[in-house]
Amino acid sequence: MAKTVVMHEHGGPEVLQIEDRPVGDPAAGEVRINHKVCGLNFIDCYQRSGLYPMNLPHAMGMEASGVVDAVGEGVTHLKVGDRVAYASQPPGAYCEARVMPAAQVCPLPDGISFEEGAAMMLKGLTTQYLFHRTTPLKAGDTVLFHAAAGGVGLIACQWAKSEGIRLIGTAGTDEKCQLALDHGASDCINYRDEDWVAKVKELTDGKGVDVVMDSVGKDTFEGSLDCLKPLGMMISFGNASGAVPPFNIGTLGAKGSLKITRPTLFTHIADHATCQDMAQQLFAKVLSGDVKIRIDQRFPLDQVADAHRSLEARKTTGSTVLTI
Structure with missing residues (x-):
């Protein structure tokens, strides 16, 4: 027993x-x-x-x-x-x-x-497939990672740093942002204190990021799309704030021929x-x-x-x- x-x-x-x-x-x-x-x-x-x-x-x-x-x-x-x-x-x-x-x-x-x-x-296996099995990533690329101080996030911060990938994180407190920075994030945005979409654009000189890795879901989905550069990849891999509601697939074209995937480990x-x-x-x-x-x-x-x-x-x- x-x-x-x-x-x-x-x-x-x-x-x-x-x-x-x-x-x-x-x-x-x-x-x-x-x-x-x-x-x-x-x-x-x-x-x-x-x-x-x-x-x-x-x-x-x-x-x-x-x-x-x-x-x-x-x-x-x-x-x-x-x-x-x-x-x-x-x-x-x-x-x-x-x-x-x-x-x-x-x-x-x-x-x-x-x-x-x-x-x-x-x-850790989630981080592995995000960085190695979902879309091509190489040194010099930029990733936006939500919940960067969480269990997956802290592994992802270190993983990105070890491979020369710039990781911009988001978190809900200054303390959590500092934790992400301590683990290898290049920048971390307190989404409660500032417009994180505008801040991502500022940090990337208006270009946006190559990939968004989003486990938050409903609350961050639309903003995440707005943070991508043209032809960028949205990886929606969780629903911490609730499921992403249905959306018009034409939005991806209008925002720059974006790509999206919803993988599972x-x-x-x-x-x-x-x-x-x-x-x-x-x-x-x-x-x-x-x-x-x-x-x-x-x-x-x-x-x-x-x-x-x-x-x-x-x-x-x-x-x-x-x-x-």
Whole structure:
């Protein structure tokens, strides 16, 4: 039996319940993992609220680290005793132990702690596909990144700096802006204090940016389009402020033949070999020191509802983890 966070209905953080659930043995293609630390991400809130509906009841959580306890038939990249970390479907990572598909579970290098592993996989793999798999980016390009002091944002600031890419961030307080600057952002705009669209234009001499990476959604979408240079790329990869409403696709032509995409991490990591390669690139960034994983909040597993409240209230910086 393992303590597991389950929801029986969509709603606020109060719907999250702790239950003892049987773990069982892995079938072919599966592994059993004893978790050490679990990660917290905005997608968890989307699933809980019903923005991303799930069949209920359902266990929660997309990211964790731990030790392999049993290996099913046909699994060749993992063995019992391996340190591992993952960001993967199906949800169910908020627990002491679980059986899950092995393909997206990645061996965790000894130089990376369990806390870092749980805090970095979903956010770090997201950063990897944003910079390497979505649209061509090269040294000298300029990116606008919203929520630059968040979990993905602080990794993205460092990633951009390590590759010679100028990253202009936005955040909601001066303290968060300073945090983004400390992690490699070239500039960071407090969107509560100034017109961030005008400021981006000023910072780029009126040209706009090559790419916008926007996980905020509804509140920033229109402004983000206005920050792009002609032929620029809008990457909308989250909905922290709510879903982007329908819009006239002709707007993209009128604003400079813009491009737009709405990617998800789980499309990018669906292939086993691709997932493992992306993870190796992420691990290399961390082991080299180019990217440091900042964990600013820790909650015991049984305080998961409080963790969700803090995340949704934008009271967090960096990554948040749930301790077992």
